[in-house]
Amino acid sequence: MAASPLDALGLYISIPFCRSKCTYCNFASGVYPASDHARYVDRLVEDLAGAGAWVARMGVELPRPVDTVYLGGGTPSLLAPELLARLFAAMRAEFDFAPDAEITVECAPGQLADPTLAALVAAGVNRVSLGVQSFIDREAAVSGRLHTRSIAMDDIRRLRAAGIANLSLDLIAGLAGQTFASWEESLAALAECGVPHASVYMLEVDEDSRLGREMLAGGGRYHAGLVPNDDAIARMYSLAIEKLAGVGLGQYEISNFCRPGFASRHNLRYWHRRPYLGLGLDASSMLRAERPGKPGPVLRSTTTSDLKAFFDGPEPVETTSLSPEQQHEEAWFLGLRLNAGVDVAALEQEFGSELVAPALEAVTRLVDDGLVTSAGNTVRLTPRGQLLSNVVFQEFLGLPSQKFVP
Numbered sequence: 001m002a003a004s005p006l007d008a009l010g011l012y013i014s015i016p017f018c019r020s021k022c023t024y025c026n027f028a029s030g031v032y033p034a035s036d037h038a039r040y041v042d043r044l045v046e047d048l049a050g051a052g053a054w055v056a057r058m059g060v061e062l063p064r065p066v067d068t069v070y071l072g073g074g075t076p077s078l079l080a081p082e083l084l085a086r087l088f089a090a091m092r093a094e095f096d097f098a099p100d101a102e103i104t105v106e107c108a109p110g111q112l113a114d115p116t117l118a119a120l121v122a123a124g125v126n127r128v129s130l131g132v133q134s135f136i137d138r139e140a141a142v143s144g145r146l147h148t149r150s151i152a153m154d155d156i157r158r159l160r161a162a163g164i165a166n167l168s169l170d171l172i173a174g175l176a177g178q179t180f181a182s183w184e185e186s187l188a189a190l191a192e193c194g195v196p197h198a199s200v201y202m203l204e205v206d207e208d209s210r211l212g213r214e215m216l217a218g219g220g221r222y223h224a225g226l227v228p229n230d231d232a233i234a235r236m237y238s239l240a241i242e243k244l245a246g247v248g249l250g251q252y253e254i255s256n257f258c259r260p261g262f263a264s265r266h267n268l269r270y271w272h273r274r275p276y277l278g279l280g281l282d283a284s285s286m287l288r289a290e291r292p293g294k295p296g297p298v299l300r301s302t303t304t305s306d307l308k309a310f311f312d313g314p315e316p317v318e319t320t321s322l323s324p325e326q327q328h329e330e331a332w333f334l335g336l337r338l339n340a341g342v343d344v345a346a347l348e349q350e351f352g353s354e355l356v357a358p359a360l361e362a363v364t365r366l367v368d369d370g371l372v373t374s375a376g377n378t379v380r381l382t383p384r385g386q387l388l389s390n391v392v393f394q395e396f397l398g399l400p401s402q403k404f405v406p
C-alpha cells in the first residue's frame with residue numbers, strides 16, 4: 001500500500017533563547033543565561049523520549065518516520081555546538097528521519113559562529129531561515145537587531161560555502177523608519193542574494209511586543225512614531241509580491257515566496273493539516289489519525305509559554321480534541337492561506353456536503369465583497385482578501401453546525 005502523507009511526522013522544536021529582544025518581537029523568547037540552555041536541552045531530550053507514550057495516552061498514534069524538522073525560536077543558533085549535537089542525536093534516536101528529510105534551523109545574522117555552523121552541517125541540517133528583517137542598517141538597529149547588511153550577506157556566503165544553499169530570508173514590512181525607497185532597497189538586496197525562498201511579514205501591533213504596546217498606548221518609545229501607517233504597510237506588502245515575482249520568487253502563501261520546488265515542506269504541513277509534534281516552549285502539535293471516508297480524531301496541543309513552568313512541569317500542555325466542525329473550519333482558514341486555495345470537492349469528500357454547505361454561503365458573501373474568488377471547485381483569496389485575511393477567516397469560524405450529519 002502506498003504511504004499516506006499522514007504516515008509521516010514533522011518535528012518542531014522551539015528554542016526560546018535570544019541575544020537581545022527585538023522591539024517588535026511577540027514570540028515567547030528572551031535573554032537567558034547559558035546554564036538555562038543546557039537545562040532546556042535536557043528537558044527536550046526527556047520530552048522526545050516520552051513523546052510516544054504521551055501521545056498514546058491521548059489515544060493517537062505517533063507516526064515514526066519524520067520527513068521535516070524545524071528548529072525555530074528564538075535563535076536556535078545560539079545553542080552551543082554540543083547542545084545542538086545532543087538535541088539532534090536525541091531526535092534521531094527516537095524517530096526515523098526520511099533520507100530526504102527537510103531539516104531547517106532559524107538563525108539570526110551575526111549569531112552563527114563557525115563551530116555552530118559546523119555542528120548544524122554535521123547534524124544534517126539542509127535548510128536555514130535567516131531572520132534579516134531589513135537590509136537597511138538603521139532600520140535593523142532601531143528594531144533591536146544586532147546585524148548589518150554586510151554581516152547578513154557574509155552569513156549567506158558562509159552558509160553556502162558550508163553546503164547549505166537552501167536558504168530563506170525573512171523581511172518585515174512596517175519597521176520603524178521604513179520608507180518605500182528603503183523597502184525597495186531591502187527587496188532588491190534580497191533579490192541580489194539569489195535565495196530560493198523568502199518570507200515577508202507585515203508588522204504585527206499587539207500587546208505582546210514592546211513596540212506594539214507603545215503604539216497602542218500612543219507613546220513614542222522604540223521609535224513608535226516612525227512606524228509606517230497601515231495603508232503604507234499594505235502597499236509595501238503588495239510591492240513585495242510584485243518585486244519578488246519579478247525575480248522568480250512566486251507567492252505560494254500569504255507570507256511566503258519561492259522558486260519552483262523550494263516551498264517550505266515543514267510549513268506546508270501546517271496549511272495542509274499534516275501531523276506535527278511541537279516540543280519546547282510555546283510549541284503546538286497537531287496529530288491526526290486517518291480514517292478512510294470520514295474525519296479521523298484530531299488532537300491539538302500547546303505547551304506553556306513560561307520558561308519556569310516549562311522547567312517545573314511534567315507535561316505542561318493544553319490539549320484539545322477537535323470536533324469535525326472545528327476541523328472543517330480549520331481546513332478553510334488554513335487552506336485559504338495558500339495561493340493554491342481550497343479544493344471544495346476534497347472538503348466535501350472529507351467532511352460531507354452537509355457540513356461544507358454553510359461555508360459555501362460564506363464564500364458567496366466573500367465573493368460579493370471581492371475578498372475571494374470561486375472558480376470550478378477552487379476558492380482563493382483575492383489580493384485584497386490577502387490583506388484582509390483575518391476578516392475572511394472570521395467568516396469560517398462558528399459556522400452553523402446543526403446541518404452536520406455524522
Ligand code: SF4
Nearest residue numbers: 018021022025029074
Ligand atoms: S531574534 Fe527573533 S525571537 Fe529573538 S527577539 Fe528577535 S524577533 Fe524575537
